[in-house]
Every structure is written in structure tokens, then in C-alpha cells.
Amino acid sequence: MTQIDYFFATLSPYCYLADQRLEAVAAKHGASINYKPFDIVAAFGRTGGTPPKDRHISRIEYREIDLLRQARKRGMPFNLKPAHWPTNGAPAAYAFIAAQNAGGGDLGKLAHAIFRTVWAEEKNIAEDAVVRACLIEAGFDPDLADSGLLAGADTYARNLEEAVERGVFGAPFFIIDDQRFWGQDRIDDVDAYLAGTL
Template identity: 80%
Template sequence: MAHIDYYFATLSPYCYLAGDRLEAVAAKHGASITYKPFDIIAAFGRTGGTSPKDRHISRIEHRAQELVRQAKKLGMPFNLKPAHWPTNGAPSAYAFIAAQSAGGGDLGKLAQVITRNVWVDDKDIAENDVIRACLTEAGFDPDLADSGLLEGAETYARNLEQAVEVGVFGAPFYVFGDQRFWGQDRIEDLDLHLAGKL
């Protein structure tokens, strides 16, 4: 069976814009997905990137324009200046890891709900009640927000190490075998590759 490692950040606007397209592509090709939430800011520092707040003004301005354009193109609501960004993405990532380990819900939906809470709903995904609501909406036990914190922290750190090791430097990032696809705008390329056309 084909398998995709999906490196994502719960804080990333581009992961929000990915929507459910990865899951649709995986279903189309009978591929499985392992979700690997990781610390994108730490990855920037280790792979030659720069945190968004420290980028040159030309890059900041372009990012602002591009995010709005992509959201319009995809027909998705989007708030360029959410009330709680940046925030601490670790608690939501730990809860996601606990959910992946526990099962019982929809991981793709959970990734979408968490990122939507940042970029549309103006919620702080570092807050326990917000995380619990996200888990519930995606069909998981909300108590997962309070369990497996040590495992979550260890897996989150391990995901970062694996990301750097396999050449991941941004999010969303899709790894299929030795092929790497960076960005929500490369899901179509991943689809074509899985079909043997690219």
C-alpha cells in the first residue's frame, strides 16, 4: 500500500488552506497517511529558513498577498490577522498525537478543525477548552487533551528530527518514498505522482 508522511504545523495558514485535499488524494489512490505534527519554527532555524516575523518586508508583504489570493482561489474563508497568532502550537500538536495513537475519530478533520480555529474562528489553540472542542468536533474523546502529554512531547520532538533528516523545511510537506512535495499548492503534483504520471 502506498504511504504518505504528512508533516504539518497546527499553526500554519498553508496547512489550513490544504483543507481535505490530501485525504481525498490518499483515498483515491488507496494510500495511508501518517500525520507528523512538528515544530515549524524550530525547523526554519535548522534548515536555513526564517521565522515569519523576522523575514524581510518584501517577503512579509508577498506572504500576505499570496495567502489572501490562495484562500480566494480555494473558496475558503480566511483571516489574515487572526487574534491568536502566533501562539503556542505544542498543546494542540500533543493532543493530535494522542488522538492519532488512540484512534476513534477523523484525523484529517482534526487537522482541518485545529487550523480553522486559528485562521477563521479567532480561537487560541493553546487553550485547553479550544483543543477539547476540536477533538470533539473531529470525533475524538476530548479528554485526550489532558492525556499522553509526555508521549506527545516526545513524538513532537522526534517528528522534528525526522523532518530535518528527510529534507522537510516547511509545512505542509508531503513525503512519499524519496519524493517530497512542499506546499498546499503541490497536492495536485502528489496526486499525479501517485498516478504514475509525474
């Protein structure tokens, strides 16, 4: 079975805009998804990137225009300036890793619930109650939000190291075999690659 390594950041608006299209593409081709939450801000510093707030005004303005345009294109609700961004995305990442280790729910649905909570629902994913609600929505035990914190932190750190080693510099980022795809707008390319036409 082909595996897609999916590097994502819990606070990324572009991961939110990916919706669950990757999951649909994976299902279409019988591929599996290996979810890898990582610290995107730390990756920026190590791969030549710049956090959004520190970018030149032309890049900041374009990012805002593009985010709104992509949300409209997909018919997705989107708040350009959410009440709780930036916030600490690590607790949600740790809970995701605990859910990944525990099994029993839908990881794609969990990832999207976390993204949606930030970019469409004005909730703070650094809060335990918010993370627990996401876990419940995706069919996981909400107590996973409070378990495996050390293991979650270790995996989160290892995912960052792996991301840097494998040439990941943004999110969402997909790796299949030796092929790298960056951005929610490259999911069609992932589809074509898995179909053998790209």
C-alpha cells in the same frame, strides 16, 4: 499500500489552505497518511529558513498577498491577522498525537479543525477548551487533550528530528517513497505522482 508522510504545523496558514485535499487524494489512490506534527519554527532555524516576522518586508508583503489570494481561490474564510497568532501550537499538537495513538476518529478532520480554529474562527489553540472542541468535532474523546502529554512531547520532538533528517523545511510537506512535495499548491503533484503520471 502507499504511505504519505505528512509533516504539518498546527499554526501554519498553508496547512489550513490545504483543507482536506490531501485526504481526498489519498482516498482516491488507496494510500494511507502518516500525520507528523512538528515544530516549524525550530525547523526554520535548522534548515536555513526565517520565521515570518523576521523576513524582509518584500517577503512579508508577498506572503500576505499570496495567503489572501489562495484563500479566495479556494473559497475559504481567512483572517490574515488572527487574534491568537502566534500562540503556543504545542498543546494542539500533543492532543493530535494522543488522538493518533488512541484511534477512533478522523485525523484529517482533526487537523483541519485545528487549522481552521486559528485562521478562520479567532480561537486560541493553546487553550484546553478549544482543543477539546476540535477533538469532539473529529470524533475523538475530548479527554485526550489532557492525556499523553509526555508521550506527545516526545513524539513531537522526534518528528522534528525526522523532518530535519529527511529534508523537510516547511509545512505542509509530503513525502512519498523518495519524493518530497512542499506546499499546499503541490497536492495536485502528489495526486499525479500517485497516479503514476509524474
